Amino acid sequence: MKRYLVLLLLAFMVILAATPTSAARPEQKYPVTFNGHPIGFDVEPQNVNGRVFVPFRAIFEKMGAKVYWDEATQTVSADREETSINLTIGNKTAYVNSNPIQLSDAPFIKNGSTLIPLRFVGEALGGTVTYDPATTAIAIVDLKYPKRGGTLNMAMWNKPDGNFHPEVASDTYSNWVSGMMYDGLWRYDAHIVPQPALADGWDWDASNTILTFYLRPDAKFHDGKPVTADDVIISFKGMMHPKYVGPRNSGWDALMGYDDYTKGINGETKANFEKGVVTATPLAGLYKLDDHTVVFRLAHPDAAFFITQTVFGIIDGSKYTKVPVQEWGLASDPYNTKAPNGTGPFKMTEYAEGQYVVLVANDNYWSGRPYIDKVVWRVLSSDVAVGEFKLGKLDIAEAEADTLDYYRVMNNLKIAEFPDLVYQELMFNWAKGPTSEKAVRHAIAYGIDRMAIIHNLLKDHGGTMYTPLHPLLWAATEDVEKYGFNPDRARQILDEAGWKVGPNGIRVRDGKKLHIKMTYPNVGNPVRRATAPVLQQMMKDIGIEVELVGYDWPTINTKVFDQKDFDMLMIGWQVVFDPDPTGMWDKSATAQGGFNAGGFVTDESERLIKEAKTNPDIEFRQEVYRKWGKLWAEELPAYIFYAKNTTMAYNDRVKNFNPLPGGLYYWNLEELWLSK
Amino acid sequence: MRRYLARRLLQVIPILFGVSLVLFVIVHSAPGNPYAYLFGPRTDPALKERLMREKGFYDPLPVQYVRWIKETATGHFGYSLRNGAPVLDQIMERLPRTLLLTSTAFLIAILLAIPIGVISATRQYSLVDYLVTSFSFMGISLPSFFAALVAIYLFAVTWRIFPSNGMIEAGQPHTFWTVLYHLILPAFTLGLRDLAAYSRYTRSSMLEVLRQDYVRTARSKGLAERTVVYKHALRNSLIPVITLFGFSLPGLFGGAIIFETIFAWPGMGLLSFEAVGNRDYPMLMAVNLFFAFLVITGNLVADILYAVVDPRIRYA
Numbered sequence: 007m008k009r010y011l012v013l014l015l016l017a018f019m020v021i022l023a024a025t026p027t028s029a030a031r032p033e034q035k036y037p038v039t040f041n042g043h044p045i046g047f048d049v050e051p052q053n054v055n056g057r058v059f060v061p062f063r064a065i066f067e068k069m070g071a072k073v074y075w076d077e078a079t080q081t082v083s084a085d086r087e088e089t090s091i092n093l094t095i096g097n098k099t100a101y102v103n104s105n106p107i108q109l110s111d112a113p114f115i116k117n118g119s120t121l122i123p124l125r126f127v128g129e130a131l132g133g134t135v136t137y138d139p140a141t142t143a144i145a146i147v148d149l150k151y152p153k154r155g156g157t158l159n160m161a162m163w164n165k166p167d168g169n170f171h172p173e174v175a176s177d178t179y180s181n182w183v184s185g186m187m188y189d190g191l192w193r194y195d196a197h198i199v200p201q202p203a204l205a206d207g208w209d210w211d212a213s214n215t216i217l218t219f220y221l222r223p224d225a226k227f228h229d230g231k232p233v234t235a236d237d238v239i240i241s242f243k244g245m246m247h248p249k250y251v252g253p254r255n256s257g258w259d260a261l262m263g264y265d266d267y268t269k270g271i272n273g274e275t276k277a278n279f280e281k282g283v284v285t286a287t288p289l290a291g292l293y294k295l296d297d298h299t300v301v302f303r304l305a306h307p308d309a310a311f312f313i314t315q316t317v318f319g320i321i322d323g324s325k326y327t328k329v330p331v332q333e334w335g336l337a338s339d340p341y342n343t344k345a346p347n348g349t350g351p352f353k354m355t356e357y358a359e360g361q362y363v364v365l366v367a368n369d370n371y372w373s374g375r376p377y378i379d380k381v382v383w384r385v386l387s388s389d390v391a392v393g394e395f396k397l398g399k400l401d402i403a404e405a406e407a408d409t410l411d412y413y414r415v416m417n418n419l420k421i422a423e424f425p426d427l428v429y430q431e432l433m434f435n436w437a438k439g440p441t442s443e444k445a446v447r448h449a450i451a452y453g454i455d456r457m458a459i460i461h462n463l464l465k466d467h468g469g470t471m472y473t474p475l476h477p478l479l480w481a482a483t484e485d486v487e488k489y490g491f492n493p494d495r496a497r498q499i500l501d502e503a504g505w506k507v508g509p510n511g512i513r514v515r516d517g518k519k520l521h522i523k524m525t526y527p528n529v530g531n532p533v534r535r536a537t538a539p540v541l542q543q544m545m546k547d548i549g550i551e552v553e554l555v556g557y558d559w560p561t562i563n564t565k566v567f568d569q570k571d572f573d574m575l576m577i578g579w580q581v582v583f584d585p586d587p588t589g590m591w592d593k594s595a596t597a598q599g600g601f602n603a604g605g606f607v608t609d610e611s612e613r614l615i616k617e618a619k620t621n622p623d624i625e626f627r628q629e630v631y632r633k634w635g636k637l638w639a640e641e642l643p644a645y646i647f648y649a650k651n652t653t654m655a656y657n658d659r660v661k662n663f664n665p666l667p668g669g670l671y672y673w674n675l676e677e678l679w680l681s682k
Numbered sequence: 683m684r685r686y687l688a689r690r691l692l693q694v695i696p697i698l699f700g701v702s703l704v705l706f707v708i709v710h711s712a713p714g715n716p717y718a719y720l721f722g723p724r725t726d727p728a729l730k731e732r733l734m735r736e737k738g739f740y741d742p743l744p745v746q747y748v749r750w751i752k753e754t755a756t757g758h759f760g761y762s763l764r765n766g767a768p769v770l771d772q773i774m775e776r777l778p779r780t781l782l783l784t785s786t787a788f789l790i791a792i793l794l795a796i797p798i799g800v801i802s803a804t805r806q807y808s809l810v811d812y813l814v815t816s817f818s819f820m821g822i823s824l825p826s827f828f829a830a831l832v833a834i835y836l837f838a839v840t841w842r843i844f845p846s847n848g849m850i851e852a853g854q855p856h857t858f859w860t861v862l863y864h865l866i867l868p869a870f871t872l873g874l875r876d877l878a879a880y881s882r883y884t885r886s887s888m889l890e891v892l893r894q895d896y897v898r899t900a901r902s903k904g905l906a907e908r909t910v911v912y913k914h915a916l917r918n919s920l921i922p923v924i925t926l927f928g929f930s931l932p933g934l935f936g937g938a939i940i941f942e943t944i945f946a947w948p949g950m951g952l953l954s955f956e957a958v959g960n961r962d963y964p965m966l967m968a969v970n971l972f973f974a975f976l977v978i979t980g981n982l983v984a985d986i987l988y989a990v991v992d993p994r995i996r997y998a
Contacts, residue, residue, distance in 0.1 A: 382852045677847065
């Protein structure tokens with residue numbers, strides 16, 4: 007269904023919120039866990055006169071309660087199932103189901119967060135609270151809540167390729183399965199902010215070229231072997247190796263020693279290099295300080311590097327001393343499906359090619375054992391999805407927006423809908439043909455009734471978007487020409503450009519008809535297919551004759567991306583969490599097979615794209631991207647129809663399910679639990 | 683007969699060779715390339731070019747064909763471009779599943795169609811006959827994917843008698859009975875079309891035979907109606923029906939592509955469907971050759987059956 011996404015976008019290289027990616031090794035004074043799962047705070051726990059205070063909201067939400075704040079009475083409250091809790095700022099009496107409980111100290115507010123005495127947490131909702139004075143770690147353990155165990159049933163609408171090796175996984179489902187089995191150095195939290203994973207901290211030096219990761223000492227592979235700096239080096243060197251085949255071989259140029267490594271000059275012995283064997287031998291820009299400290303060193307600052315290049319999963323390097331990189335993840339890689347050794351919350355126990363994957367919980371997961379025991383992920387035809395949900399054999403699945411009505415009538419199902427980093431556009435051939443004329447592009451844009459398409463075809467499961475700087479990203483800008491629907495303006499622009507209405511309503515100039523070939527994928531995405539004839543009609547209204555050319559994906563690949571043989575192309579993209587347009591809208595992407603098939607290149611655009619990468623400062627980059635977005639919208643190498651929402655259906659027995667955009671649907675898998 | 687068979691079997695080799703040549707040209711001249719999926723949005727085009735050159739994507743077609751012949755001759759039909767496993771291994775893993783599905787469907791169709799056809803012919807214009815003819819008319823005109831979805835809705839979702847998809851249950855022991863249990867629904871719906879078609883053939887052929895003089899003779903001899911119908915008439919009426927068996931072979935496999943997708947039955951159909959979408963050349967070649975082989979065998983089987991059931995036909 008989303009085949010092309012699968013093809014093009016892949017991996018969840020990623021980032022979103024306006025977060026500085028540089029953070030000193032976090033000095034978490036009081037790390038708090040609930041049933042082993044770390045709790046993140048805006049305001050850290052405090053020690054006041056020898057007593058520890060913890061933030062009320064973060065902890066009670068983690069424990070499954072709904073938290074409320076009443077400004078008028080200065081009261082915080084939390085509800086979970088039959089229990090309700092009330093505390094008032096400055097008042098030593100708390101209430102649990104209206105039974106008063108005396109606190110040792112009164113709650114107080116710091117930086118907008120309510121802090122309460124640690125002891126009360128256990129008294130309120132049950133469970134035990136232990137404070138380890140030696141490590142200052144606080145562990146809250148509740149054996150009764152939430153419910154443990156059970157099997158989560160999921161569906162894959164396409165057969166995964168079956169390469170689950172985190173460095174080479176290419177299709178969406180293989181990536182998700184891989185993500186359950188392998189952790190990266192860091193991962194995203196609920197606010198899509200990078201948080202420690204296998205590395206419990208990292209920092210950039212002042213020059214923004216030296217990035218140091220500090221590995222978590224307690225992180226272990228599924229077989230019990232600790233994760234070391236060598237594993238990290240082997241994982242990353244693999245993607246840089248010239249024999250590597252997969253979607254993560256680009257973006258390494260800034261790394262020192264990368265060029266030499268690809269030429270076999272250093273980093274491997276000659277024999278190993280030719281065989282494709284990857285070892286932990288350091289590069290000038292990738293080396294370890296000790297077994298738990300790894301350094302990435304760049305030749306020049308690259309603001310996108312952290313997000314796009316360091317997110318990938320870490321493999322057990324000791325397993326790959328004999329498997330050459332060109333075989334990673336293939337049938338001949340014994341650690342792909344037969345004996346994988348990851349670090350993630352789940353371990354693969356069975357893989358039946360083309361049928362299903364069975365994963366079981368990793369009892370020793372560093373971030374807390376998953377509440378669920380088992381995940382069964384079956385390959386299914388999406389035609390039977392409704393029936394499978396009805397039978398209770400399916401718990402979570404992506405649901406196309408046009409099928410939601412079937413799910414809505416089932417009262418044990420819930421729908422999750424959220425804006426995603428996916429958008430649909432009409433790409434123009436910027437370099438040749440009728441659309442190389444700016445006036446024609448502008449006229450087409452004014453002639454499209456975007457809102458009608460969103461409302462009638464997409465059924466409002468999406469929103470507007472005007473430049474490739476996605477509204478979910480910090481770089482988004484609205485300060486651009488939006489090309490609202492205005493057919494009169496479109497006609498006027500064409501008239502002024504000399505395209506006069508001919509005998510049959512089609513515009514003509516110098517004896518040539520305004521005839522445009524629109525290529526579109528005639529497979530997958532039903533909304534996009536339905537848009538093609540609608541667009542044809544809209545263009546006819548302003549005097550442009552559009553010829554529809556429907557192809558399958560491999561043909562589009564060749565005709566459009568290799569041969570540039572098109573006038574306009576309807577296509578969808580998934581953007582990554584960093585707004586850097588390199589590879590999408592810059593000159594390098596105009597080469598054969600590149601994604602800038604229309605050939606959009608201007609000196610100013612090239613300059614801005616490069617400039618935005620020189621400094622990781624968010625405000626600096628925002629300013630540069632604002633200029634670039636304006637320029638892009640004026641040149642209009644593509645018209646963006648809409649940003650699409652993702653819709654998923656799930657059984658209401660699944661709790662804590664909180665899918666995030668950018669493919670982060672299962673980011674908190676270890677904290678999902680089943681109520682039935 | 684034996685010489686005839688040997689000759690026909692020997693003919694298969696040059697035919698397949700010719701087919702492979704034509705297939706190779708067609709498969710490789712379809713736009714698209716199998717490596718596109720391998721690369722990310724930021725992949726350096728030069729790097730991509732180099733990798734594709736190394737993989738021989740730009741070699742002239744004859745060179746690629748010779749390489750393919752070599753790989754095929756070594757016995758494993760090359761390696762899948764998608765997952766690197768030998769093509770033959772993947773086909774051998776999936777072929778038995780498809781054979782199981784199609785042969786069950788075929789058996790169901792034949793074993794039900796012949797009695798149904800006979801009954802409706804011997805009771806022409808009765809209620810049973812009308813039911814049978816209208817049922818078979820429906821069976822032929824119903825799009826097969828629709829029939830499959832209706833079957834799933836009724837038998838798997840509403841009445842919950844059979845599982846709606848898959849071949850085995852994840853995490854449970856894979857026994858013969860689980861497979862059989864999963865087989866019933868897809869096999870029945872896949873066989874439906876042939877069932878309808880063959881019951882009609884049997885009916886019309888039977889009707890024709892029943893009007894023959896020798897049938898009248900048999901009846902006038904005072905033979906029991908059973909003997910007349912099942913011994914004298916049925917045998918002769920089956921001659922045109924049996925010859926059709928061979929031809930339905932490729933059709934059944936073709937139908938399997940749709941059914942395997944809907945029922946998530948991991949067989950050849952799904953494999954070939956994916957191979958097309960991925961432009962996985964070695965896999966496409968092997969799968970298509972297999973289908974060509976199927977058509978050739980189907981024809982051969984039809985010819986042989988013809989000789990077996992009709993004593994007037996003799997091959998030399």
